[in-house]
Amino acid sequence: MTHLVEMKGIEKRFPGVHALKAVQFDLKPGEVHALMGENGAGKSTLMKIMSGIYARDGGEMFVDGNPVSPDSPRAAQDLGIGIIHQELSLMNDLTAAQNVLIGREPRRSFGRLDEAALNAKTAEIFASLNLSMDPRTQVSTQTIARQQLIEIAKALSYNPRVLIMDEPTAALNDTEISELFKVIAKLRADGVGIVYISHRMDEIKRIADRVTILRDGAYIDTVGAAETPLATIIQLMVGREVTQSAPVIPDTSQNPVALEVRHLSRGKEVRDVSFDLRKGEILGFAGLMGAGRTEVARIIFGADPRDSGEILVDGKPVNIRTPHAAVEAGIGYLSEDRKHFGLAVDMTVRANIAMACMAQFTSRAGVLNETAMKDIADKYIGQLGIRTPSDVQQVRLLSGGNQQKVVIAKWLLRDCDVLIFDEPTRGIDVGAKSEIYALLEDLAAQGRAIIVISSELPEVMRLGHRIAVMCEGRLTAILPGGADVTQEQIMEYATQRDTASRFSEEVL
Ligand SMILES: Nc1ncnc2c1ncn2[C@@H]1O[C@H](COP(=O)(O)OP(=O)(O)OP(=O)(O)O)[C@@H](O)[C@H]1O
Numbered sequence: 001m002t003h004l005v006e007m008k009g010i011e012k013r014f015p016g017v018h019a020l021k022a023v024q025f026d027l028k029p030g031e032v033h034a035l036m037g038e039n040g041a042g043k044s045t046l047m048k049i050m051s052g053i054y055a056r057d058g059g060e061m062f063v064d065g066n067p068v069s070p071d072s073p074r075a076a077q078d079l080g081i082g083i084i085h086q087e088l089s090l091m092n093d094l095t096a097a098q099n100v101l102i103g104r105e106p107r108r109s110f111g112r113l114d115e116a117a118l119n120a121k122t123a124e125i126f127a128s129l130n131l132s133m134d135p136r137t138q139v140s141t142q143t144i145a146r147q148q149l150i151e152i153a154k155a156l157s158y159n160p161r162v163l164i165m166d167e168p169t170a171a172l173n174d175t176e177i178s179e180l181f182k183v184i185a186k187l188r189a190d191g192v193g194i195v196y197i198s199h200r201m202d203e204i205k206r207i208a209d210r211v212t213i214l215r216d217g218a219y220i221d222t223v224g225a226a227e228t229p230l231a232t233i234i235q236l237m238v239g240r241e242v243t244q245s246a247p248v249i250p251d252t253s254q255n256p257v258a259l260e261v262r263h264l265s266r267g268k269e270v271r272d273v274s275f276d277l278r279k280g281e282i283l284g285f286a287g288l289m290g291a292g293r294t295e296v297a298r299i300i301f302g303a304d305p306r307d308s309g310e311i312l313v314d315g316k317p318v319n320i321r322t323p324h325a326a327v328e329a330g331i332g333y334l335s336e337d338r339k340h341f342g343l344a345v346d347m348t349v350r351a352n353i354a355m356a357c358m359a360q361f362t363s364r365a366g367v368l369n370e371t372a373m374k375d376i377a378d379k380y381i382g383q384l385g386i387r388t389p390s391d392v393q394q395v396r397l398l399s400g401g402n403q404q405k406v407v408i409a410k411w412l413l414r415d416c417d418v419l420i421f422d423e424p425t426r427g428i429d430v431g432a433k434s435e436i437y438a439l440l441e442d443l444a445a446q447g448r449a450i451i452v453i454s455s456e457l458p459e460v461m462r463l464g465h466r467i468a469v470m471c472e473g474r475l476t477a478i479l480p481g482g483a484d485v486t487q488e489q490i491m492e493y494a495t496q497r498d499t500a501s502r503f504s505e506e507v508l
């Protein structure tokens, strides 16, 4: 069988980075080919070459056996190659339909835009995705997850024969992921070849036919998904065995309470939520998307107002109305929407890490102590394994996962007594995940109080000393962490609709 696409000996260099070293990859019609590797391994770069965004420095590429060198996204589209990017690239001020059919809007005579046709055509694509959304909706009003779905619709509008998905599920919930997988199954049945990039290991078994692994820009192997154990794939990715340290749950029941939340309410999103967080404790927050976990965090952080309720820090009531005031009160929040709130992408890694506490690096005369900033930046680059040629690289030139590590470093450096991490490991590879877990546990051991919100249950269960479960704005349970809790128990409370709220008092 001829390959839809074949790449051989692909080379790519950036200043200071040999991003791809003689990499090979091929794609057959009707298969899902997963591309795996740690953050910075070269996955996105290889796919940007396939889709005409970057030019390759060496090697060959074939479509249907014919040599090609797409030199623009347009040229790649003409070859039938479409890509859904890791970073969203939508125009926020336009409608969903205007984004989906951008540059190809249906027109009437005299070149006037045909709104009706534009919206109808988009509605058709949305329907094929099982997505209920008005095509006239402005993109900026939509959640990240729904923007991701608009991006997918846009790629499908070109009727691609090859569709590259670069971490399409990073921001989707379980229902949305299932919908996406149905779309993928349909495309595959139509003979479309799909390249699938994800750090969610469980997805690989669910949808991939073959898996190609890259490590440090080098091609490692291509294996069948069904017959290869996940542990083998992980080992090929990281080049060593990843040992999952068993969580040790310290006894923090006698520690002073760092944060008290009493009867917190805001509309329907947060309904009468109360809990305590002790110094040295990690409280995991589980729940389905929209359960109200992020809303609780945003109110505590002063990013949203509350209707009623009280927040106490070290036993004293505080009235936090802005994130600035929250940081002053010793509360930090790593938002789930890091692209918009976390990073100055045109600045260097060093500046981004140090930015959180500039005062610490500024002399009384107002002079920046660059050496101290460099030392700190280098420390975190080492600790978190941030892959960058140096600490003065611009953040936008780092791979997606490495950008996220920079945000984490920023918050680790801030001297906050209470730290709230919202989806801290989204887009982060398996190896780096365990390093981040270890860092959070270290912080707790130093006496910080930590909240971890995660849509990945194993993550909440791995980290949480106790696990708070939310459903439809209410706190439905606080369960013990560690070996004493099962996924089923958590799910039961996460789906416990308006019945009387049960509390397992013994662990409170
Ligand atoms: N435009 C660029 N300029 C300089 N370096 C770059 C550029 N694009 C990528 N790199 C570097 O090339 C390497 C590979 O990056 P790439 O984005 O392909 O990684 P990735 O495998 O997609 O990682 P992730 O899982 O984090 O998304 C990284 O070291 C990255 O910093």
Ligand SMILES: [Mg+2]
Pocket (backbone or CB within 6 Å): 043, 044, 045, 086, 166, 399, 400, 401
């Ligand atoms: Mg990437």
